[in-house]
Amino acid sequence: MKDYIEVDEWKIIENGFNPHYNKISESIFSLGNGRMGQRANFEEAYSGETLQGNYVAGVYYPDKTRVGWWKNGYPEYFAKVINAANWIGIDINIDGEQLDLAKCEVQQFRRELNMQEGYLKRNFTAKTAGGKIVEAEAIRFCSMADDEAGAIKYTITPVNFSGPVTFTPFIDGDVVNKDSNYDEKFWDEIKKESWNDGGFVQMRTKKTGFEVATGMLIAALQNGEPIKLHTQAVSKEKYVGAKFKLDAVQGQSISVIKYAANLSSQNYPAAELVVNLKETLHQIASKGFDTMLKEQADAWAAKWKHNDIIIEGDASAQQAIRFNIFQLNQTYTGEDDRLNIGPKGFTGEKYGGSTYWDTEAYCVPFYLATADQKVTRNLLLYRYKQLDKAIENAKLLGFTNGAALYPMVTMDGAECHNEWEITFEEIHRNGAIAYAIFNYVRYTGDETYLADYGLEVLIAIARFWSQRVNWSEDKQQYVMLGVTGPNEYENNVNNNWYTSMLACWCMKYTIEVAEKVKAADLGKYTELINRINFNGQEETGRFKDIIARMYLPYDEKRQIFLQQDGYLDKEQILVKDLPAGERPINQKWSWDRILRSCYIKQADVLQGIYFFEDQYDIDTIRRNFDFYEPRTVHESSLSPCVHAILAAKLGDEARAYEFYLRTARLDLDDYNNDTEDGCHITSMAGTWMSVVEGFAGMRVKNGKLSFDPFLPGKWTSFSFNVGFRGTLIKVTIAKSAVDIKHLSGPGLKVMVDGHDIDVQPDAGAKITKVVLAPPPIA
Numbered sequence: 001m002k003d004y005i006e007v008d009e010w011k012i013i014e015n016g017f018n019p020h021y022n023k024i025s026e027s028i029f030s031l032g033n034g035r036m037g038q039r040a041n042f043e044e045a046y047s048g049e050t051l052q053g054n055y056v057a058g059v060y061y062p063d064k065t066r067v068g069w070w071k072n073g074y075p076e077y078f079a080k081v082i083n084a085a086n087w088i089g090i091d092i093n094i095d096g097e098q099l100d101l102a103k104c105e106v107q108q109f110r111r112e113l114n115m116q117e118g119y120l121k122r123n124f125t126a127k128t129a130g131g132k133i134v135e136a137e138a139i140r141f142c143s144m145a146d147d148e149a150g151a152i153k154y155t156i157t158p159v160n161f162s163g164p165v166t167f168t169p170f171i172d173g174d175v176v177n178k179d180s181n182y183d184e185k186f187w188d189e190i191k192k193e194s195w196n197d198g199g200f201v202q203m204r205t206k207k208t209g210f211e212v213a214t215g216m217l218i219a220a221l222q223n224g225e226p227i228k229l230h231t232q233a234v235s236k237e238k239y240v241g242a243k244f245k246l247d248a249v250q251g252q253s254i255s256v257i258k259y260a261a262n263l264s265s266q267n268y269p270a271a272e273l274v275v276n277l278k279e280t281l282h283q284i285a286s287k288g289f290d291t292m293l294k295e296q297a298d299a300w301a302a303k304w305k306h307n308d309i310i311i312e313g314d315a316s317a318q319q320a321i322r323f324n325i326f327q328l329n330q331t332y333t334g335e336d337d338r339l340n341i342g343p344k345g346f347t348g349e350k351y352g353g354s355t356y357w358d359t360e361a362y363c364v365p366f367y368l369a370t371a372d373q374k375v376t377r378n379l380l381l382y383r384y385k386q387l388d389k390a391i392e393n394a395k396l397l398g399f400t401n402g403a404a405l406y407p408m409v410t411m412d413g414a415e416c417h418n419e420w421e422i423t424f425e426e427i428h429r430n431g432a433i434a435y436a437i438f439n440y441v442r443y444t445g446d447e448t449y450l451a452d453y454g455l456e457v458l459i460a461i462a463r464f465w466s467q468r469v470n471w472s473e474d475k476q477q478y479v480m481l482g483v484t485g486p487n488e489y490e491n492n493v494n495n496n497w498y499t500s501m502l503a504c505w506c507m508k509y510t511i512e513v514a515e516k517v518k519a520a521d522l523g524k525y526t527e528l529i530n531r532i533n534f535n536g537q538e539e540t541g542r543f544k545d546i547i548a549r550m551y552l553p554y555d556e557k558r559q560i561f562l563q564q565d566g567y568l569d570k571e572q573i574l575v576k577d578l579p580a581g582e583r584p585i586n587q588k589w590s591w592d593r594i595l596r597s598c599y600i601k602q603a604d605v606l607q608g609i610y611f612f613e614d615q616y617d618i619d620t621i622r623r624n625f626d627f628y629e630p631r632t633v634h635e636s637s638l639s640p641c642v643h644a645i646l647a648a649k650l651g652d653e654a655r656a657y658e659f660y661l662r663t664a665r666l667d668l669d670d671y672n673n674d675t676e677d678g679c680h681i682t683s684m685a686g687t688w689m690s691v692v693e694g695f696a697g698m699r700v701k702n703g704k705l706s707f708d709p710f711l712p713g714k715w716t717s718f719s720f721n722v723g724f725r726g727t728l729i730k731v732t733i734a735k736s737a738v739d740i741k742h743l744s745g746p747g748l749k750v751m752v753d754g755h756d757i758d759v760q761p762d763a764g765a766k767i768t769k770v771v772l773a774p775p776p777i778a
């Protein structure tokens, strides 16, 4: 745990130079705009510890995994969103010495991520080995208004000298991934060009053939006045630079403005990339840096209007929740249904930028409430468009008749993860994809999605489950063998309750949706079932039989759902009794020891109870929570949020808050010692869930938003904006009152603590107050 980040409600601040934390800061201060993103690397050269990272969404490489043995069905590759051209670089040479903070005496240093307006600012004062002191300020952002563009304003002021300073703004495509399996370089140069005030490099990925053209236009100001540039082109492999020398004057600033853009062949024919790149560069440069920065602030203001959470009385919690919301918005904007949310977003290489079940299980609730419904629809369409590949994937494993197994990890729909226990066995992801359809329709009321796309996906998933189970003569029930539940600290288990329960639910929901679509639009229904050869009666007959006769392990003595067969045979030592020095077990123990232990990585049975809370009475929820949580090590960042929500549901406010704290500042405080690899983007949605579904108890019940709130001890109030079916409201939970304020859209009926509230667009805003019930005794 670190605490070098200063608390501020709208900013992330690092004050003082911490080279040993640099990789952590590079993750935390990352920038993105949904289409591209980057770690907070320095613009000038830096020979200290760093992980360079610039990423273009959707551009990936299938990196062959280093494993010497294969089994049939293994995907050969682990796909990666690869490090793309560095467009931030500006080499600075002060009278023969390269400016490099690792080689300077850093007299002052401050990094600031302005979350309100969406930019990164860095100031420092450095003394070179030769004794020259400069002050510098660098401001940069990935533009939300022009999502293929970014800009930098880099200013230096000589403090104790006058003399020549050389600047070389550059684009460098000669980059590598730290995690590349064979130290392979992923890009080939296609072309490049330099001109007096800029240049570009166009590169193509090996194997996948994506082309990306990355270019820059530069301008300079001396003492605030624009100057005419006379540059000298610097050209190396995959690199263009524009070098110019100025006579710096003590106390007078020199600013270099770098306009940059990244255009990808996902959006243009490769042959037209350059012409479009040049046009984009000229467009942004003619707007100018200040206008771009203003547009950035406006774009972020619009986002914050929809999804801010305001916490009074706890600045550190305020900073944390905004950081989580900010990073989620930087990662995914919902503009493009080919893109998705990697667990590390644009902040690092880990998890390869690929799509996991995290999206459906954790991110969907966030985007449903905080963005236009088309954003979540695009996340669903992403999977719809990959249905063929999911069917192909299941076919490779021996499934038939249009059964689909969505991949655990994917870039383009194909499975690209190759640990057998995950790829073949962690099949619950299929259920999360079906659940997201249900969640979307429940939240938005958009039933057209079901007829147009949802039902087709559901049938394919239900077909998979109906083939994945088998009849046990012994039990006279259906069983599901050889699976891995969300708790990845168990592999190849039989009858994981969560997976089997979810499979039944998927089949049940598919039957319901099929009936609904058939009744609503017989034409569409008939077209679909003919196209996919769905034998309604026979297939739903099998689904029903499985639902009725599925084996779901249950422990009568403890009256809990059993995580899987044999779980109780394990030695039951609670996590609290594990010596602190042995945790986290995934770093301290052998994998073998972990697999044989009773320790649970993340919510498993409790994930199922969270999804289908309405189906269980409070005592059932409590018994399962009280049994499983003490055995859970929460070594996945996705774990605490589910526990926070359930603890809140059970009225255990103190524990709900404790779980929330584990997720909220996970990256800011480097809680798990792994922020240097990148931030935990998908679990950030879980932090939002802890506040909105946990503390505010927000649910959708019978087509209405409902709240059952409490106020965490330290806070004086908290409020958040949520959108629901075209209406935007602001919910404020204070010590003795809940205010629901109408912000825009039609009137809305909501429930608070079981009371019906009419939230109407009045003159001004209607405020309804309901006194909170006293907190339940834990």
Ligand code: BGC
Pocket: 343, 351, 356, 357, 358, 486, 488, 601, 602, 636, 637, 638, 682
């Ligand atoms: C978790 C998975 C998750 C993945 C990516 C793993 O540690 O166990 O549930 O999908 O990380 O976030």
